[in-house]
Amino acid sequence: MSLREPAQAGRHRRFRLTQEGVVSLIALTLFLAFALFLNNFMSQGNLLTLLKNVAILGTLAVGMGMIVVGRGIDLTMVAVMVVGVAFAIWLSSQGFGFGEAVLIGACLVAFCGLITGILIAIAEVPPIFATLAMASIVYGGGRVAFSSDVLYAPAGIGWLVAIGSGTFLGVPYSILILAGIAALVALFLSLTRFGRFIYATGDNPHAARTMGLPTRPVQISQYVLAALIAYAAGILMTGLVSGINTRLYNSTLIYDVLLVVVLGGISLSGGQGGVRNVLVGTVLVGILINGMTIMNFSYTSQNLIKSVILLAALALDAVINPRDEQTSQSGDI
Amino acid sequence: MKVLKNTAFAALAASALLAAVPAQADDIEQVGRAAYLEAVTGKKVIFVPLSQGMDLNQAWTAVWQRHAARYGFSFEVRDPNMDTAAGIRALQGAIAEKPDVLIVQNPDVQTYARALKQAQDAGIKILQINMQSITQTDSYVGNDWIEMGRLEAGELARTCLAPGAPSGKIVWLAGVQTGAANIYMREGLNQILAENPGLELVSDQPADYDSEKARQITETVLQQHPDLCGIMGIWDNAEVGAGAAVLAAGKQDQVTIVTNGAGAHTACESIEKGLLDVVYNFNAPIQAEIAAQQISEFLQNPDRPAGSEKTVFFGPITRVDKNNASGRNCWKIDELK
Numbered sequence: 001m002s003l004r005e006p007a008q009a010g011r012h013r014r015f016r017l018t019q020e021g022v023v024s025l026i027a028l029t030l031f032l033a034f035a036l037f038l039n040n041f042m043s044q045g046n047l048l049t050l051l052k053n054v055a056i057l058g059t060l061a062v063g064m065g066m067i068v069v070g071r072g073i074d075l076t077m078v079a080v081m082v083v084g085v086a087f088a089i090w091l092s093s094q095g096f097g098f099g100e101a102v103l104i105g106a107c108l109v110a111f112c113g114l115i116t117g118i119l120i121a122i123a124e125v126p127p128i129f130a131t132l133a134m135a136s137i138v139y140g141g142g143r144v145a146f147s148s149d150v151l152y153a154p155a156g157i158g159w160l161v162a163i164g165s166g167t168f169l170g171v172p173y174s175i176l177i178l179a180g181i182a183a184l185v186a187l188f189l190s191l192t193r194f195g196r197f198i199y200a201t202g203d204n205p206h207a208a209r210t211m212g213l214p215t216r217p218v219q220i221s222q223y224v225l226a227a228l229i230a231y232a233a234g235i236l237m238t239g240l241v242s243g244i245n246t247r248l249y250n251s252t253l254i255y256d257v258l259l260v261v262v263l264g265g266i267s268l269s270g271g272q273g274g275v276r277n278v279l280v281g282t283v284l285v286g287i288l289i290n291g292m293t294i295m296n297f298s299y300t301s302q303n304l305i306k307s308v309i310l311l312a313a314l315a316l317d318a319v320i321n322p323r324d325e326q327t328s329q330s331g332d333i
Numbered sequence: 334m335k336v337l338k339n340t341a342f343a344a345l346a347a348s349a350l351l352a353a354v355p356a357q358a359d360d361i362e363q364v365g366r367a368a369y370l371e372a373v374t375g376k377k378v379i380f381v382p383l384s385q386g387m388d389l390n391q392a393w394t395a396v397w398q399r400h401a402a403r404y405g406f407s408f409e410v411r412d413p414n415m416d417t418a419a420g421i422r423a424l425q426g427a428i429a430e431k432p433d434v435l436i437v438q439n440p441d442v443q444t445y446a447r448a449l450k451q452a453q454d455a456g457i458k459i460l461q462i463n464m465q466s467i468t469q470t471d472s473y474v475g476n477d478w479i480e481m482g483r484l485e486a487g488e489l490a491r492t493c494l495a496p497g498a499p500s501g502k503i504v505w506l507a508g509v510q511t512g513a514a515n516i517y518m519r520e521g522l523n524q525i526l527a528e529n530p531g532l533e534l535v536s537d538q539p540a541d542y543d544s545e546k547a548r549q550i551t552e553t554v555l556q557q558h559p560d561l562c563g564i565m566g567i568w569d570n571a572e573v574g575a576g577a578a579v580l581a582a583g584k585q586d587q588v589t590i591v592t593n594g595a596g597a598h599t600a601c602e603s604i605e606k607g608l609l610d611v612v613y614n615f616n617a618p619i620q621a622e623i624a625a626q627q628i629s630e631f632l633q634n635p636d637r638p639a640g641s642e643k644t645v646f647f648g649p650i651t652r653v654d655k656n657n658a659s660g661r662n663c664w665k666i667d668e669l670k
Contacts, residue, residue: 039557046556053549143414147666149386150544150570152599155606165581172581241544241574242608247386248543250415293553299510299539 019265019317020277026313027284034291041294048172054286055174056233056240058279060253061260062182063229065278066189068261070222071202071270072127076116077230078254079135082246083142084109084227085234089151089244098157106231112138113227117220139249152243163239177236181229186275198222202270260285263310265317284313372633374405377432381423383440383464385412388570388666389595389617390438393462395669396621397436397628406433406632417444424448428455434631436624439464441511453640458631462624463615465513469643471631474624476593476615477647478514482521484613484650485565485591490529492589493562499587501531502558506547506566506575507539514567515539522565535561542567544574551578561588569594569603569612576608596653601663604655612653614662618669620648 017025034041060077067074088105092098112134119130153160166173189195197218200208209215238244264281266273288309292302378401382390394410401408411427413419417440427435428451435457439445442465449468452459463475489503505522507515526532536554540547547566555561555578564579566572572592579588589610594600595617603609623646653662 043556046553049552049556053552056545143386147386147391148388149384150388150599152573152602155602164577237545241548241577242606243544243570243573245543245545245570247384247415248545251541251543289549290553293536293538293550294557296536296538298537299541302538 017320019263019313020273020280022317022320023263023265023280023284023313026309026316027280027287030284030287030291030309034287034294038291038294041291044170046290046294048170048175050286050290051175051178051283052172053290054282055172055178056237057253057256057260057285058178058282059181059233059236060230060257061264061278061282062178062185062275063226063233064257065261065264065266065273065275066185066198066229067127067222067226068266068268069189069202069270069273070198070219071205072120072219072222073131073258073268074116074223074226075128075131075254076112076135076138077226077233077257078251079139079142079249080109080112080227081230081234081237082244082248083138084112084231085238085244086142086146086151086246089153089238090146092154098154098160102235106228109227109231110224113224114220116227117223120223121216121219135249135254139246142246146246149247150243150245153238160235160239163236164242174236174240177232181232182275182279185229189274194218194221199271202272204271256285259310263313285310369629369633370404372635373629376406376434376632377430378406378408378434378436378628379427379430379432380408380410380436380438381420381427382410382412382438383420384415385410386414387595388597388599389463389620391666392595392597392617392664392669393621393624395666396618397625399670400625400628415440420445421448424452428452428457431455431457433635434458434460434628436460436462436628437466437470438462439466439513441509442467442513442516443511456639458639460624460627460631463514463620471640471643472627473645474620474627475648476514476650478517479521479524480647481514481593481613481615481650482518483525484521484652485518485593486522486525486532488591488611488652489563489565489589490525490532494529494531499562500558500560501529501533502535502561503532503563503565504536504551504554504561504575505534506550506564506572507537508542508567508571510539518567540566540571540574542571544571544577546574547571548574548578551575552581555579555582555584555588563589563591566590566592568592569597569600569609573603573608576603576606580607593650596651596662596664598663598665601653601658604653604658610654612658614651614653616649616651616662616664618664623648 040046063077064074084105087108088101091101091104116131116134119125120127163173168176189198197213200213201215201218205215234244260281261278262268264277266277288306292305397408411423413423420440424445435452437445437459439461446466446468449459449466449470453470459470461470461473465473492498493501493503509515526534535558538550540550564575566575569592572590576590579585585607591611592609593613593615596614600612651662
């Protein structure tokens with residue numbers, strides 16, 4: 001009897017689909033359906049385009065994923081991205097070299113992340129409110145400082161053009177940058193002691209602190225890192241379209257980022273999941289958008305279909321992995 | 334004797350002149366100037382824009398602020414920064430203050446329709462600038478958007494139906510589908526499509542006035558239709574994204590990108606960089622001057638009740654490509670102040 005029970009439990013676990021699995025299956029189904037019914041969907045060019053089009057979303061989501069694992073949320077990412085890059089472009093128009101300007105912009109962005117981190121870790125403002133307020137402050141500051149919504153990078157910056165249109169062995173740099181950042185964050189989370197601290201803090205911040213883990217420095221550095229990742233996404237965008245549109249702050253981008261993270265299976269209650277989950281969510285959104293753009297669906301129906309499929313993924317997961325007292329955690333939203 | 338006569342004549346002329354000058358200083362009055370100054374001084378004009386972050390808005394307000402400062406009327410901008418709820422609040426606030434003229438840039442044809450009617454009923458004269466509402470008010474100054482659609486689509490029809498064109502395939506990158514400009518431009522495009530059966534619209538998706546979205550759509554469409562001939566859009570600052578996608582695909586000689594814009598120098602620079610081919614420039618500073626004329630007419634005729642006359646004026650549209658992307662076709666904001 002006592003021998004059979006663990007075996008049963010093991011078998012049970014083997015058949016159990018995680019949310020990541022559900023989303024992967026939906027992504028795969030869509031992929032196969034589009035590959036069968038859409039011309040040119042399977043072409044190498046289109047698959048690269050598909051990935052290239054979610055490079056910015058994916059980069060932001062990797063940063064957000066790292067924050068959510070530590071039981072936080074960072075709604076400042078889009079604001080920091082657009083204002084940081086706009087600041088760098090503005091500096092370059094004031095006579096700084098573009099490379100120099102980008103470095104100074106990075107310092108500003110890191111400083112914003114530091115303030116957010118201090119608000120959350122030391123002042124103990126709940127992350128959702130602290131970052132919501134910081135996002136407004138950062139964007140508002142940007143609005144006052146730069147009169148125009150759209151700022152163009154100076155012409156003739158070789159490396160910036162390369163980010164936008166260059167390829168390495170046929171793969172666009174933008175995809176490689178996403179892959180690079182994702183790999184770095186994944187290694188950081190899983191291999192470094194600091195990364196494990198993030199999981200511990202996310203799983204149970206009080207226990208982590210009682211055990212003597214430096215939870216406050218961990219949280220602060222998380223937000224600094226997330227801000228820098230957002231800034232990298234902004235530089236990527238500037239390379240892709242030769243400028244930055246600060247009005248993106250008003251778009252639904254930040255919610256799309258959060259959705260990708262949650263969809264992939266990173267629980268908002270923290271402590272679980274990783275970069276792989278983020279990438280699964282990103283790829284699903286990428287396949288959906290690409291297919292619907294090819295089918296020339298109207299914007300409204302695209303949004304509707306996207307929402308229905310994403311909701312279905314979350315609902316399906318709720319059916320397969322029902323929440324009960326044991327699986328749900330305190331702090332679940 | 335002759336010398337004496339001449340001297341006397343000169344002295345007479347000089348004294349006449351001397352006497353005349355102060356008299357004239359009292360009398361010279363440019364016809365109507367005093368009445369004009371009296372009519373406009375101390376009046377109040379409020380502008381509710383979409384967002385002051387756009388180049389066209391900056392051009393308009395620079396011109397109107399110049400007029401206001403020179404002739405002593407007050408000009409205030411209530412910027413809702415793309416938030417329609419904030420825009421309605423700004424309108425309600427403006428109605429309560431009862432300005433002499435209210436200038437409105439509509440986010441779409443419906444949102445402000447009721448508020449505009451209320452303002453009109455409250456006796457406020459309303460000038461709609463460049464983006465219309467279904468409520469017609471005292472004046473609309475801005476683009477003939479149907480003509481703009483016809484011009485852009487016509488440009489593509491000429492290019493893509495010419496012998497040697499890669500195909501008749503074109504893309505329409507809209508902004509926001511409920512916006513007045515979009516609805517009317519689409520109508521112009523439909524007319525051209527009906528007149529030119531050889532043109533094929535292969536994609537019709539809004540880029541939400543965002544360059545990155547425009548880039549994504551263009552890149553995907555280029556994969557599906559490698560022989561694409563042309564792209565038409567609605568705002569130069571968004572279509573640079575389409576241009577970036579075309580450049581990245583190395584198809585800048587094959588795909589013609591046509592759009593429109595306020596005529597800022599950034600559009601000319603985008604043409605130079607090869608991101609855009611043709612910009613139909615609606616010259617926002619000149620639009621603003623036309624609107625300023627309309628404002629002064631409202632202020633000079635306070636006895637005409639609000640809504641008693643409904644006028645429409647369509648501003649200029651200039652075709653700008655790499656041959657004339659210079660001078661007044663590429664204004665900088667500091668030059669307008």
